[in-house]
Amino acid sequence: MLGILPAERPAMPASPADSRSTREREPAPKTLAARRRAGRPAAAVLDQAGITAAALRLIGKNGYDGLTMAALARSLNVAPSALYNHVESKRDVLLLVEDHLTALVDVTAFAAEPWESAVRKWAWSYRDVFAEHTPLIPVIAVLPVTDAPQTLSMYETVSGGFRAAGFPEERIVSAIVALESFIFGSAYDVTAPADIFDSGSMAESTPSFTGAVRSLAAQGHEKPADVAFSLGLEALIAGFGALRE
Amino acid sequence: MLGILPAERPAMPASPADSRSTREREPAPKTLAARRRAGRPAAAVLDQAGITAAALRLIGKNGYDGLTMAALARSLNVAPSALYNHVESKRDVLLLVEDHLTALVDVTAFAAEPWESAVRKWAWSYRDVFAEHTPLIPVIAVLPVTDAPQTLSMYETVSGGFRAAGFPEERIVSAIVALESFIFGSAYDVTAPADIFDSGSMAESTPSFTGAVRSLAAQGHEKPADVAFSLGLEALIAGFGALRE
DNA sequence: ACCTGAACACCGTTCAAGT
DNA sequence: ACCTGAACACCGTTCAAGT
Numbered sequence: 001m002l003g004i005l006p007a008e009r010p011a012m013p014a015s016p017a018d019s020r021s022t023r024e025r026e027p028a029p030k031t032l033a034a035r036r037r038a039g040r041p042a043a044a045v046l047d048q049a050g051i052t053a054a055a056l057r058l059i060g061k062n063g064y065d066g067l068t069m070a071a072l073a074r075s076l077n078v079a080p081s082a083l084y085n086h087v088e089s090k091r092d093v094l095l096l097v098e099d100h101l102t103a104l105v106d107v108t109a110f111a112a113e114p115w116e117s118a119v120r121k122w123a124w125s126y127r128d129v130f131a132e133h134t135p136l137i138p139v140i141a142v143l144p145v146t147d148a149p150q151t152l153s154m155y156e157t158v159s160g161g162f163r164a165a166g167f168p169e170e171r172i173v174s175a176i177v178a179l180e181s182f183i184f185g186s187a188y189d190v191t192a193p194a195d196i197f198d199s200g201s202m203a204e205s206t207p208s209f210t211g212a213v214r215s216l217a218a219q220g221h222e223k224p225a226d227v228a229f230s231l232g233l234e235a236l237i238a239g240f241g242a243l244r245e
Numbered sequence: 246m247l248g249i250l251p252a253e254r255p256a257m258p259a260s261p262a263d264s265r266s267t268r269e270r271e272p273a274p275k276t277l278a279a280r281r282r283a284g285r286p287a288a289a290v291l292d293q294a295g296i297t298a299a300a301l302r303l304i305g306k307n308g309y310d311g312l313t314m315a316a317l318a319r320s321l322n323v324a325p326s327a328l329y330n331h332v333e334s335k336r337d338v339l340l341l342v343e344d345h346l347t348a349l350v351d352v353t354a355f356a357a358e359p360w361e362s363a364v365r366k367w368a369w370s371y372r373d374v375f376a377e378h379t380p381l382i383p384v385i386a387v388l389p390v391t392d393a394p395q396t397l398s399m400y401e402t403v404s405g406g407f408r409a410a411g412f413p414e415e416r417i418v419s420a421i422v423a424l425e426s427f428i429f430g431s432a433y434d435v436t437a438p439a440d441i442f443d444s445g446s447m448a449e450s451t452p453s454f455t456g457a458v459r460s461l462a463a464q465g466h467e468k469p470a471d472v473a474f475s476l477g478l479e480a481l482i483a484g485f486g487a488l489r490e
Numbered sequence: 491a492c493c494t495g496a497a498c499a500c501c502g503t504t505c506a507a508g509t
Numbered sequence: 510a511c512c513t514g515a516a517c518a519c520c521g522t523t524c525a526a527g528t
Binding site (some may be wrong): 038082 | 491492493494495496
Binding site for chain 1 (some may be wrong): 379389417446454473474
């Protein structure tokens, strides 16, 4: 995964300051930032690819709670305000991260396999990528594709696959949107706690639901989120497959 | 809708202070809160039902950005810290709102109609309620049902409907979860801007997707979010219906 | 153009003091 | 038990000053 990070590079060019990197955990490493004096540096310290990579590192380490503009700046050895020379807002940072992650979704099967199995692979891959990044879902869901080139590229490949499989053109977008809606909702489901359906002290007043939950648990092994995703996905594939001409 | 608010009542018992209510728009109505001196009041000013109703009013007026603990306290004429005698956190407030809204979802058809049309009505109602409240979706998706009695009650009715329709017990929860995932994702889709699929200057490099978008737009009239929701929902209903015994 | 440093207008939450 | 008022440790963002 690290190998796919954009513009793999250290936050700063190697310098004597690196010998102090063991102190990075200190609460206020002001001294590190102070190393660089005010005014425009000879070469730009930041760019969007570096900001994206740093954000992904931060998210990987501390989750989305740890992704603050201050923490992002600190990890890049700049003042928080420096970030605003490269992004307009924190939402822009999330958008950069989103577009980078979308490029990780596997669409290769659309070039090589029948429609059913291509959609299946794409959907599972898409869900798996964003299950780790659910805080991005509200961003993606309202994101004009113009602002996210990799995302647009994914849509082009997927819609091409639908078209080649004989889908009526006017149904392609609706089918993709429906699949995506299911995928986004299912990504949340992956993050739900194991006891989410424990009805606790209310069990006696909810016999039907409690029984259904117990019956599912008795089935055992497979993760409930995966069982539900598979069930829904196969129904959608079967239903949409019937639209093909 | 107002008639279904919990414990319909003013934020404070009628009092001479009400004559100053025209000043409530003032930036810092400290004087109103100062009207009540420190120490425990004779009768409690706050309760969870009142907090829920005030939160819903605030959301209705200014959206979820306007729902801050400070604004909530101001609308209830108390200091922000007073809220913490009745809720543990802001998340608790969102949970109260969520459970109240879930009670608005229409499950009545499960008692009176065939399974297909009951699921259809429930799903549309569920989506419509939360399309106006998408910031709650991350909360619901991870919410143990124990903490939300109305939500648990909805599950009981729905799972009872599935059972009565001949669903194998061990599939009921998975089918409901899959439907919910689709519903939550589709609720986001309702809020997407109309030009979300405008590929802009990239149109020439994405012919397949751009053509599909144009073809959908040419169909006209119906809202794209509704078309996609209908398409996915009918596929899920048809696919799940086949599981019945 | 692109950095620093100081400042702004917020957040949610805690806690002592009061009745 | 349930309020006020002050305080805390944050947020994202703006902007003048510097090179």
